[in-house]
Amino acid sequence: MMRSDAPAGLRGRRHLACAVAVLVCTTAAQPATARAQEPDRNERHRVPADFMSFRGAQWLERAERLQEEQPEAVLDAMALESGDVVADIGCGSGYYARRMAPRVAPEGRVYCVDIQQEMLDFMQQLTDRDGVTGIVPVLGDVDDPKLPDGEVDWIILADVYHEMSEHEAMLARMRASLAPGGRVALLEYRIEDGTGDNMKSDHTMSVRQVLAEWLPAGFALVDLHEFLPGQHLFIMKAAGDAEVPGDPIVNLDLFEALDQELVEAEAVGAGDTSVTVRIRNTRDDKLVVTMPAGVFFRAAGDSRDMVSRREAVIRLFDGEWHDWAVRSVGRQRDRLASGPTDRFTLELPESLPELDALIYAMQVGTYRVADSPLLYIPRTHGVEQAAVWIAGENRGYNDIAAAAAVQDERLPTQYAVAFALVYCDLAGLDVTRTRIWEDRERVFGRLRDQGLTTWYQLKTTGGTQQ
Numbered sequence: 001m002m003r004s005d006a007p008a009g010l011r012g013r014r015h016l017a018c019a020v021a022v023l024v025c026t027t028a029a030q031p032a033t034a035r036a037q038e039p040d041r042n043e044r045h046r047v048p049a050d051f052m053s054f055r056g057a058q059w060l061e062r063a064e065r066l067q068e069e070q071p072e073a074v075l076d077a078m079a080l081e082s083g084d085v086v087a088d089i090g091c092g093s094g095y096y097a098r099r100m101a102p103r104v105a106p107e108g109r110v111y112c113v114d115i116q117q118e119m120l121d122f123m124q125q126l127t128d129r130d131g132v133t134g135i136v137p138v139l140g141d142v143d144d145p146k147l148p149d150g151e152v153d154w155i156i157l158a159d160v161y162h163e164m165s166e167h168e169a170m171l172a173r174m175r176a177s178l179a180p181g182g183r184v185a186l187l188e189y190r191i192e193d194g195t196g197d198n199m200k201s202d203h204t205m206s207v208r209q210v211l212a213e214w215l216p217a218g219f220a221l222v223d224l225h226e227f228l229p230g231q232h233l234f235i236m237k238a239a240g241d242a243e244v245p246g247d248p249i250v251n252l253d254l255f256e257a258l259d260q261e262l263v264e265a266e267a268v269g270a271g272d273t274s275v276t277v278r279i280r281n282t283r284d285d286k287l288v289v290t291m292p293a294g295v296f297f298r299a300a301g302d303s304r305d306m307v308s309r310r311e312a313v314i315r316l317f318d319g320e321w322h323d324w325a326v327r328s329v330g331r332q333r334d335r336l337a338s339g340p341t342d343r344f345t346l347e348l349p350e351s352l353p354e355l356d357a358l359i360y361a362m363q364v365g366t367y368r369v370a371d372s373p374l375l376y377i378p379r380t381h382g383v384e385q386a387a388v389w390i391a392g393e394n395r396g397y398n399d400i401a402a403a404a405a406v407q408d409e410r411l412p413t414q415y416a417v418a419f420a421l422v423y424c425d426l427a428g429l430d431v432t433r434t435r436i437w438e439d440r441e442r443v444f445g446r447l448r449d450q451g452l453t454t455w456y457q458l459k460t461t462g463g464t465q466q
Contacts, residue, residue: 046209047364049202051163052092054118060093061126069158069187070228071099077225077233078185080104084153087111087138087177089145089170090160094123094135100156101134111152113138113145143169147177155184159231162188162205171217181243183222184236186210191363192312194327195230197379201365207232207313208290211251215239220248224288224315247285254291255348263289263316267297267346269338270325272405273381275306276340277324281316289314291326294349294359303338305331307355309384310363329385331355333395333403358391358427375451377419382406386420390436391429397439417443418452425459432459 065071075096080086080103088097091112101110112135114120120137127135140146143166155174164170174184188205189196196204210232211221218239225233237244257263265279275297281287290313297306306328314324330337331352338344349356362384365377377383385405389395400406400420401413408416421431421443431437444456 047202048165049163054116057093057122060095083107085109085151086154087147087152089113089157092119096156096158097135098132101132105134110135111138113140115140142166144173149176150179152177153179153182158187162203167213175218175238178238186234187231189230190232191310200376206311208311249286249288251288254289257289267344268340269342272337275326275328277326278321279324280321281319287316292349293363294356296347296352297344300343303342304335307331329388333389355392361423361426380408382408382416383419386417387423390420390434391424394435396435414443422455
């Protein structure tokens, strides 16, 4: 419902008031199914990871996977039946394939697809060892899983989609392989809540990243499970396939959902590291609402403005109010952290152009120095807070090092500041002109990280990086 008492100046996408009341917009309300988000195919949002070599295949069999990934719970959610035809794409050692085969026996079969023959050979050894039958090895290509058209009831991709360099071609072939009523189970480690921060950054994906690629490729979101310790579990179908029961979940950007009056929301303080967005679904549709990284939370009072440091997601499957914790960094070094009585308004990332590219660089999280291997930057709050104060306020080393938000017993301050400078460099800032560069010897003088040392040497000698 549109509030008639909200100031007109708070209406619209670019500046949305989230104080005490419902956000107000000028767009006429329409059914969610008619206004679902259509992500831009060219949106910059991730860097595909290098695929895992067969030499690391034994790691796929580690005992910790049972707790970390709970494969039996995943397969329970898929509700496989005897006679199903299943494809495990990027099957590796056959970790999931060997568990699925007994569930679809005796008439079903599992296509075990990998692009490395050595992986398939290792999978076959384990299959023979365990006495598992019904698995068909398939040597695929980077752009084609080599599956039969219209035959597959279930596809599972377990932490492998992020490695697909030719994802558009792969998505098209996967869609063609699905039988009527066929579905896809996609597992990816989460970006949004920090549970995936121990992984290499290009081996994690957000809901926003996944849907930005899958929806334009002709898929629809059937369900999104979040019961796993660190992974999203997406259930997809071919768009328009009426044989899959239930209506597809509507995927919306937060600002679009607000414009269409599909949600009500208010944003309040939650300390140094996050903002709480209280949000409610106003319609009967099941909604998945995502927020871009870099959203600007402008403080209504004297507390610190905040900026979201990751994309965020929330499932709104009912009409209740939900607290949405959004990981954030502070914009100003000298303001106090916000509390639950402090209110914010929300603005799009481009309203802070000096930080927009930086936030993107922090989410992607990888950096290549000349011809050296990728430099993986620790994705800690302290590193990213330091980067924001360097890029946004040009703070010196003493100011940053003294801040409690940057101090972390796991990462000495010099390393946090050094990695922060790499982030700023990746975002296009000339770090050699910053105040903190004047203290560069204090930062880099005693570091023992080869990637950082190489980066610093290139900067001090005028070299280039990629």
